[in-house]
Amino acid sequence: MQFLDExxxxxxxxxxxxxxxxxxxxxxxxxxxxxxxxVVYITLTGACGGCSMSLMTTKxxxxxxxxELLHPAxxxxxxxxxxxxxxxxxxxxxxxxxxxxxxxxxxxxHGMIENIKHIVGL
Numbered sequence: 001m002q003f004l005d006e007x008x009x010x011x012x013x014x015x016x017x018x019x020x021x022x023x024x025x026x027x028x029x030x031x032x033x034x035x036x037x038x039v040v041y042i043t044l045t046g047a048c049g050g051c052s053m054s055l056m057t058t059k060x061x062x063x064x065x066x067x068e069l070l071h072p073a074x075x076x077x078x079x080x081x082x083x084x085x086x087x088x089x090x091x092x093x094x095x096x097x098x099x100x101x102x103x104x105x106x107x108x109x110h111g112m113i114e115n116i117k118h119i120v121g122l
Contacts (some may be wrong), residue, residue: 003071005035005092011070012040013094019065023048023057030062033079034091040066040076041087054078 003011012032020030028048033041042062044054051057055078063076079087 003038005037008038008040008070009035009092009094012066015066015069018069019062022061026051028057032094033087034093036088036091038073038075040074041079041091042076043079049080054080 009032012035016030016032023030023044026047028044028046028051031043031045033043035041042058043049044051044057048054048057058076058078062078063074066076067074077085079085
């Protein structure tokens with residue numbers, strides 16, 4: 001793929017609302033984390049964050065739609081805490097995120113099971 005990470009990031013950022021429609025309808029959301037070497041890194045949030053179907057949602061919904069809109073070879077990775085889906089250290093995070101201080105702690109994300117445990121008091 002012949003895109004600069006910065007250009008791809010901006011294009012993805014503009015298309016995320018359109019791509020998010022399906023995920024939003026299931027009580028979830030998509031957060032764009034960054035881009036490296038043409039690979040788009042996202043995280044599924046809300047009800048989709050801990051769902052057992054999150055890999056299928058990432059590949060069959062998010063990646064498929066972004067391939068239709070931007071480029072047929074585009075790859076999307078859902079950073080879900082598993083070793084094979086780790087976030088690269090040096091990915092492009094967009095101009096606003098690049099300016100953030102590194103000592104900031106990221107917002108804690110909970111999947112559906114953790115949310116249910118919290119609701120029932122476990």
